[in-house]
Amino acid sequence: MRGWNVEAARVIRNRHWAHDIWLMTLEAPDAVPKAQAGQFFMVVTGSGGPFLPRAMAPVRFYEQHMDIYYRVVGEGTQQMARAQAGDNLDVIGPLGTPFAVRPGPLALIGRGVGMTPLLPIAERARSQGESVRTYLSARSSPLLLELAGFQQQGAVFVHTDDQAPGELVTDRLARHLAEGWRPSVVVVSGAHRLMRAVRDLELRYGFSAWAFVEEKMACGIGWCQGCAIGPQFRLICQDGPALPLAEVVV
Amino acid sequence: MTGLEVTVGSLALRNPVMPASGTFEYHPDSPPPFDVNHLGAIVPKSLTLYPQLGNRPSRLAETPSGLINSIGIPSLGLERFLAEVLPRYEGLTAPVMVSVAGYSPQEYLTLTEKLSAVSLVAGIELNLSCPNLDQHRMPAQDVGLLRESVKSARSVTDKPLWAKLSLEVTSIVEMAQACLESGADAVTLINTFRAMAIDSQQRRVILGNGTGGLSGPAIRPMALAAVWDVSHAVDIPVIGVGGITTVDDALMFLLAGASAIQIGTASFRQPLTMVRVIEGLTGHLAKLGVASIAEIIGAGHLS
Ligand SMILES: Cc1cc2nc3c(=O)[nH]c(=O)nc-3n(C[C@H](O)[C@H](O)[C@H](O)COP(=O)(O)O)c2cc1C
Numbered sequence: 001m002r003g004w005n006v007e008a009a010r011v012i013r014n015r016h017w018a019h020d021i022w023l024m025t026l027e028a029p030d031a032v033p034k035a036q037a038g039q040f041f042m043v044v045t046g047s048g049g050p051f052l053p054r055a056m057a058p059v060r061f062y063e064q065h066m067d068i069y070y071r072v073v074g075e076g077t078q079q080m081a082r083a084q085a086g087d088n089l090d091v092i093g094p095l096g097t098p099f100a101v102r103p104g105p106l107a108l109i110g111r112g113v114g115m116t117p118l119l120p121i122a123e124r125a126r127s128q129g130e131s132v133r134t135y136l137s138a139r140s141s142p143l144l145l146e147l148a149g150f151q152q153q154g155a156v157f158v159h160t161d162d163q164a165p166g167e168l169v170t171d172r173l174a175r176h177l178a179e180g181w182r183p184s185v186v187v188v189s190g191a192h193r194l195m196r197a198v199r200d201l202e203l204r205y206g207f208s209a210w211a212f213v214e215e216k217m218a219c220g221i222g223w224c225q226g227c228a229i230g231p232q233f234r235l236i237c238q239d240g241p242a243l244p245l246a247e248v249v250v
Numbered sequence: 251m252t253g254l255e256v257t258v259g260s261l262a263l264r265n266p267v268m269p270a271s272g273t274f275e276y277h278p279d280s281p282p283p284f285d286v287n288h289l290g291a292i293v294p295k296s297l298t299l300y301p302q303l304g305n306r307p308s309r310l311a312e313t314p315s316g317l318i319n320s321i322g323i324p325s326l327g328l329e330r331f332l333a334e335v336l337p338r339y340e341g342l343t344a345p346v347m348v349s350v351a352g353y354s355p356q357e358y359l360t361l362t363e364k365l366s367a368v369s370l371v372a373g374i375e376l377n378l379s380c381p382n383l384d385q386h387r388m389p390a391q392d393v394g395l396l397r398e399s400v401k402s403a404r405s406v407t408d409k410p411l412w413a414k415l416s417l418e419v420t421s422i423v424e425m426a427q428a429c430l431e432s433g434a435d436a437v438t439l440i441n442t443f444r445a446m447a448i449d450s451q452q453r454r455v456i457l458g459n460g461t462g463g464l465s466g467p468a469i470r471p472m473a474l475a476a477v478w479d480v481s482h483a484v485d486i487p488v489i490g491v492g493g494i495t496t497v498d499d500a501l502m503f504l505l506a507g508a509s510a511i512q513i514g515t516a517s518f519r520q521p522l523t524m525v526r527v528i529e530g531l532t533g534h535l536a537k538l539g540v541a542s543i544a545e546i547i548g549a550g551h552l553s
């Protein structure tokens with residue numbers, strides 16, 4: 001049974017990370033211990049903030065805490081950036097279907113803040129004894145978030161736009177596949193371009209590919225049916241946030 | 251007795267607070283973190299006669315004080331609803347008011363007839379903001395179609411029948427009067443307002459459907475005026491809906507004459523809104539030393 005709740009989470013730390021990326025640590029003693037890899041939270045910004053809560057995929061759950069990287073793009077995330085240690089923010093969660101790690105080598109491909117839901121999956125896979133390769137992409141190296149964390153779980157291959165403009169991190173995956181490496185599952189998150197590239201590789205090599213998708217969410221809990229995606233209108237907040245890549249890239 | 255008991259026509263509710271259709275789902279496998287039996291009633295998402303997928307994404311756009319949705323009506327259709335969805339409500343003590351949307355008066359009739367035959371169904375709310383297949387108009391905006399649709403449904407049920415209206419009409423009083431004359435037991439005021447949003451940077455219309463319906467605090471004052479107008483002019487119970495977020499909002503609607511209220515969009519930002527409003531109403535009665543919420547209904551007056 002999946003159980004979510006509404007909890008007044010306490011801001012433990014909230015700091016600027018690099019460029020437009022911030023890192024917030026929230027304490028939510030009821031919700032965090034229930035959260036599993038692949039799940040997300042809705043963060044309700046305070047009064048004066050935007051109307052709807054914001055969906056956030058924590059990069060790390062530990063004891064009663066969760067770390068959330070977020071990109072400041074609009075009103076909601078600007079409001080989050082103003083939060084101070086000691087402030088309370090309502091969080092709704094944990095939400096979504098946990099990502100079930102299946103046997104076999106795992107490849108993770110992430111870009112920017114979109115890479116954050118991949119770290120709990122990498123950790124989960126390693127704890128199940130699976131090998132993990134991670135392919136991370138960002139505008140510049142400070143935005144390769146949690147590089148050390150990913151490196152603890154296995155080999156990491158990185159790409160930054162400023163070092164190698166015009167290339168995609170999936171080019172490396174393509175090379176590894178051409179050399180004979182065979183992941184059984186590939187998870188991609190954070191950029192549509194990378195999803196399309198992985199979809200091409202999926203059709204060619206036949207691994208099982210999943211994508212973390214983003215759509216505007218109103219509720220995150222299956223009440224509004226606003227987060228439908230793909231030809232079957234699956235609900236991202238219920239069936240996802242990780243969905244079969246074939247349903248996301250058409 | 252909690253003092254919150256109300257009646258809407260012949261239907262007794264343990265309190266006047268219920269979800270607005272399309273904004274709350276109940277599934278026993280993933281229940282919300284509150285007892286749904288604390289709600290005055292349960293109103294599921296509108297049901298259509300035949301299965302349909304709903305509108306294409308994107309389905310949501312945010313505004314400063316409201317939400318524009320173009321969900322449409324994703325629906326399993328009557329048959330699967332009866333077989334798969336209704337049994338989920340078995341054992342609940344909160345009455346289930348099933349919302350139905352028809353593309354013709356005949357469809358309203360069929361839906362109402364089949365659903366009323368199920369003992370679990372306490373009553374029917376007619377979502378009349380559904381385009382008629384022949385006339386391409388909504389019953390909520392065409393008094394002739396409205397009468398025909400409500401009468402058709404009335405002809406096949408003795409259970410409570412609520413007619414949900416739109417405020418995008420010349421006279422909401424006239425529409426409510428037509429519902430009364432056609433046999434409705436109550437009117438639910440109001441549905442969303444047609445609205446749209448465009449991403450000016452990308453020059454892209456945000457909703458996949460082009461336009462959608464505006465809900466939330468933005469429409470609250472209009473909904474309140476509709477409740478006031480109808481409850482002062484037409485002898486029919488009113489269920490108020492539109493932007494209700496706090497106890498104070500709920501009180502405004504009750505004072506304006508609503509016998510009960512529905513909460514929709516506010517539940518997205520705070521899923522506990524309905525139960526908090528119920529608790530708040532209890533507290534309000536205690537503070538005023540008022541024995542029954544019935545004393546508040548319609549008690550708002552001009553200065
Ligand atoms: C996401 C969403 C879906 C809705 N679906 C329905 C529906 O299926 N049937 C219906 O009669 N009204 C539907 N409505 C309208 C609401 O029931 C309600 O009338 C309206 O949103 C105003 O109330 P609110 O401001 O509290 O949300 C929907 C509203 C929203 C926001």
Ligand code: FES
Nearest residue numbers: 220222225227237
């Ligand atoms: S965001 Fe409301 S159903 Fe998914």
